[in-house]
Amino acid sequence: MRLFDSVGPNPRVVRMVAAEKGIALERVSVDIIKGENRNADFVARNPTGSTPALETDDGSIIAEIVAIAEYLEETQPGPALIGETALQRAQTRMWVRRIDLNIVEPMANGFRASQGRRMFAPRMTLVSEAAAEELKAIAAEKLRWIDGLMTGDFVCGDRFTLADILLFCFVEFGAQVGQPLPDGLAWLPAWQQRIAARPSAAA
Structure with missing residues (x-):
């Protein structure tokens, strides 16, 4: 693969998942600073022009970090990073969704429209710089929220999961x-x- x-x-999430599972991935570097992810060849693989993208052994392309993580989990179940039971999988997916919506999205969009504005403005529609600060404030508020809820070693209690990897990479x-x-x-x-x-974490 x-x-x-x-x-x-985003790519770091996938690298960490693969490292936890001991999956060796051939890595093809895409220079997003220079906009290589917007080149026609890359967009033909992944129409959103985002990284990472995983090419499977049969040549299929999977993009979006959660989808890639789910694929790696299904192809190599152990160690389980999503869950071994229906309940565990549901709990992990619940927290992944909460972290993605409440922390990842406002944090990333706040960055793109402020410090990252020069890079991203030619590539996508951005909120105003004032709105960027509001998005950052939302992400900080939700970090306080999750901090107040957690009591175990990991987001899902005693299980290290994809939710921890996602949150860690964005923190x-x-x-x-x-x-x-x-x-x-x-916490x-x-x-x-x-x-x-x-x-x-070094992956």
Whole structure:
């Protein structure tokens, strides 16, 4: 399998999933700074022009990080990063959805329309810079929300899952683009250290 890879938190999610499962992926670097992901060849593979994209052994293309993670989980179930039972899978998907909607999307769109505006403005429609600050505030508010709910070692209690990988990659991304963890959090800082200590975090 080939992973069309780049800088950024989205490809890192897939690299971490693969590393946790011991799956070796051939990596093809895509320079998104130079806009290689907008070239006709890449868009023919993935019409959204986003990274990552996974080319399977039969030449099929799968894009979107959750879809790729689900595919890797189904092709190699262990160790389970989504779940071994219907309940576990539902719980993981619930938290992935909450993290994606409430933290990932406002954080990423806030970045694109502010610090990343010069790069993204020619490529997509962006909210105003004032709205970007509001999106960042929403992401910070939801980080406080999740911090107040968590009590176990991981998002899904004692299970390390895709939800942890998704949240970790974007918490670290946020710190790089002017959206660090809010002050006064109780759970997230120690959780971040636990995930950062896993070998997959270096993927």
